[in-house]
Amino acid sequence: MSHEDRDPTSESRFPTAADARRGDESRLTAIRLLRDGVTDLRRTPSVLLAMVLAGLAVAVVDWVRLVDPAPVTEFVGLTGGRVTIHYGVMVTVVSGTSTPLSALAGLRPAWLAWVVGLELLRNGALVLAGVYGFATLLDVDATASATLRYAGVFGVFAALRAFFPTYSVGLVAGVLFIALFLFVVVRLVALPALLVTGASVSAAVGRSWRLAAGHGWSLLGVVAVVGLASFGAASVPVAGPVLASIVTALQVAVVAAFVRRANGGGSATRR
């Protein structure tokens, strides 16, 4: 394979959905993508192991944060009497604790460093496991610049979650917002995988958007299954993040399978 073929910025490597349909006669369904993901995880257990280790890091950070003196917001799972879809575009593990921004004001410097350090450990583990998983499954070399871009986008999404204001809206507005939110999430499903292949952020967003065209319902099914399974797994006390990390590993495998299939069945790049 020529050097040009391995150029991660090459637009021709990522055909449109129409191209994908021409190159693969079988229809891309959620079930097929999930089945591919499970198969790929079984063939490459190191991806699952990496994500479980990241889940363990998340669980340990939760375990410590629950007794340290800085406030946390605790995850409310199934015992809270509700079910939600927890799907992170930039693959993440549902953690049992999060740090409200308002709690950071006025912290003593040592405790601020402690909280920031633990958050870096938790999120750093997720970034590394995600990059490793996509790189392995897409058979690409994850460069330092690609990893940094991935980490940067991961940080942006984390900041959006932390800063995004909460509003009470009416039913119609709420349904419209949820529909819009799911539409955007589905269109960005392939974003983390494309970042690992070395695409720039804008190129990865554009390609992810185009790759999802024509596969919206299938990807929505994936988002729903993975999101609900993540929520259910994270509801287990203490070990929740470790169990949820197995679901996250499946998400990585499914997204990688989608990118490969949308790419005509081959690898994103070949070493």
Added chain:
Amino acid sequence: MVPRTPLSRRQVLAAGGSAAALLTGGALARRLLPTAAGSAVADWPMAGRDPAGTAFAPEADPPADGVEVRWRQPLATGGEFRPGPVVADGVVYAAGTDVYAVSASDGEPLARFDRTTDTAPAVASARAYRTRTAAVHESPPFDPHRLAGHHGRGGDSVAGVRVGETRWTATAERDVDSYGAVHYGGGARPPPVAVDWTLLTFFRGTLAAVDASSGAVRWASEKPFTGVRPAVREGVAYVPGPDGGVLAFDVERGDRTRFRPGSPSADRPSSLVATPDRLLVTGDDWIRSLDGEGRVEWESTFDASGSVPVGPIAVANGSVYARRPTASGPRLCSLDATDGSVQWVSDDGSGDADAFLPAVADETVYVPVAESGIAGVDAADGTVRWRFDPGDGGSSPAALAGDALYVVTDEHLYALEEP
């Protein structure tokens, strides 16, 4: 389909090592984190002044022979409840329709917490923060009751924007609504108690220990019972049991023991004060002193045509200051703490069940009076030295800090000083 790549021995070893390092680090952190020491709060940081509930400020030097207004701030209370103010680190916290924080020196407003409460806040050390936590007990009628932890000075300023006002909210509510009938100037809900880093509070009938820094509920009582302000001595919180006895909870771990057994016919205690030598327990028309084993040292019963809560009481310098029924209404009285004998009955004192709580410092007892205002009573003989009646409604219990006395009326928060 991806090629099959089984785990290598190196990968397994690396993963095992990483997992072991994570678990070991987490376990070490959990073991070492709780070892730092909290610091006691001076001034008057909670209703009853200290964890024991003595309402005695030995280091304060408030006005004794008369008072004049140092400053006053408008404070809307709605007239229904007047929880006593609390003072810590140069800040006075007073609950009205909201909770206000003002400078103790000049009354300058510092913060306003949008919390509806009918009981006094409590100020506690916060391990992770540069300032203490001001905890406010909220009791919405239909939602879970909760404790809200606020930045002691209302937040930090970042680029001109106030941030970090609310640190946390905590609840451990169970579905029993049960509070005692004794008031500390507010409603019947007992005020939170600050014990170093921990806040003890009732969420309806559940006693809980809340970390003042993180807001984490460290433990909560399993069986709900009547909520009364806990009295804390040497790491043990005493509260009335459901059968007229006294329960003891280890403040750190929540372990419960029975300090004094009760019986179905026993009079239910309604307030407690712990001193190094004894536990003073009060009910309607009676007061008992219990020794370290929970045995009754002495008991004093007041004759009354109707039930009059004797407490909340103040304990200072070997005397107990309580409410005694008389023909002309309840009056402040002094008992000898060693045997319960009556030392004097004052000509003045509270007939207002919602506002009675004496405060003691410098040989003077400060007590809300029945009609309105507050009186300074000589601790030695019960004579009234002065009365302060600004004419804007009844007075809350007093908070004593530095050389001032702080009270809330229906319309104002006052700082009073010696003329």
